[in-house]
Amino acid sequence: MTKIGRARPEADLEAVRIYDALRRRIFQGHIRPGDELNQVHISQEYGVSRTPVREALRMLQADGLAEARFKYRMTVTQVTAAEVDQIYGLWIASQAVATQIALSRITPADLAACRKVLEKMSRLNGELSTQWRSLHLEFHYILNRPAGEVFCEKMEEYWHRTERARFSLEQTSPSLFGDDRGDHSGLLHAYETQNMKEAQRINTLQLVRSATASISIIDPGYTPVCIQNALEALRIRL
Structure with a gap:
């Protein structure tokens, strides 16, 4: 493991905060496989612009926790x-x-x-x-x-x-x-x-x-x- 934790040094602090929160909710089952990660809803929930939300979703995608679907909709992946x-x-x-x-x-x-x-x-x-x-x-x-x-x-x-x-x-x-x-x-x-x-x-x-x-x-x-x-x-x- 190269670093302790997943936050990237170039990532915005707000993006890291949202990433950590979403990741925890996915692990705990509050957000289930197949659920959509809607940028608008997430930005409203956390009181931020869509820019850090997009970065947070990219980080989840890099972890294999999210995937882009039709028209760039991001959904939680299945664990197979x-x-x-x-x-x-x-x-x-x-x-x-x-x-x-x-x-x-x-x-x-x-x-x-x-x-x-x-x-x-x-x-x-x-x-x-x-x-x-x-x-x-x-x-x-x-x-x-x-x-x-x-x-x-x-x-x-x-x-x-x-x-x-x-x-x-x-x-x-x-x-x-x-x-x-x-x-x-x-x-x-x-x-x-x-x-x-x-x-x-x-x-x-x-x-x-x-x-x-x-x-x-x-x-x-x-x-x-x-x-x-x-x-x-x-x-x-x-």
């Missing part, structure tokens, strides 16, 4: 098992390459910074809070950063494109993230000891666990072929 499968398949493959590159470049200072973040995460005693999520993003960003900016940007894109599925998962299966939290000390140790196979295995395990659980909620009968092919190509044993 196929989309989750495809994105996680790409993410798993990209993460494996990024891990290999980052492991060869990571510095003692990077590892020390990551250790401090991990200690902060541990002090939260397993609470799946906004603070923990931010620390989690920072933890992985520090480990991925040595791989380069393009890799980090792709990781952030995949993170946001799957965030709505993960939000649903947090509501229905919070214990799943307890397993996820337990992997981080092992992952950091793998980087510290230059154990590439173990680092790739843990990174992949975290992604596969989240992906398969999300897909089982969306469509229990769906076979995640993209994820399966990514694992076969990488030959990573979980």
Whole structure:
């Protein structure tokens, strides 16, 4: 993840405010898949011009939360098992390459910074809070950063494109993230000891666990072929 949070530095503050509010309402189900995101109504509701609203909608579209329809009408997208499968398949493959590159470049200072973040995460005693999520993003960003900016940007894109599925998962299966939290000390140790196979295995395990659980909620009968092919190509044993 390249940055903590989604706000772009060039984005207007009003656009970011509206984006955050709409995104939260979409995640909580107050705005449902297929609902129209009407620029006029939104601008009236938030007391702003249509310019920041258009920017906010573009940000939602970049996250995969909205799509342009007939006559540029923007609607909330459906969450499909196929989309989750495809994105996680790409993410798993990209993460494996990024891990290999980052492991060869990571510095003692990077590892020390990551250790401090991990200690902060541990002090939260397993609470799946906004603070923990931010620390989690920072933890992985520090480990991925040595791989380069393009890799980090792709990781952030995949993170946001799957965030709505993960939000649903947090509501229905919070214990799943307890397993996820337990992997981080092992992952950091793998980087510290230059154990590439173990680092790739843990990174992949975290992604596969989240992906398969999300897909089982969306469509229990769906076979995640993209994820399966990514694992076969990488030959990573979980």
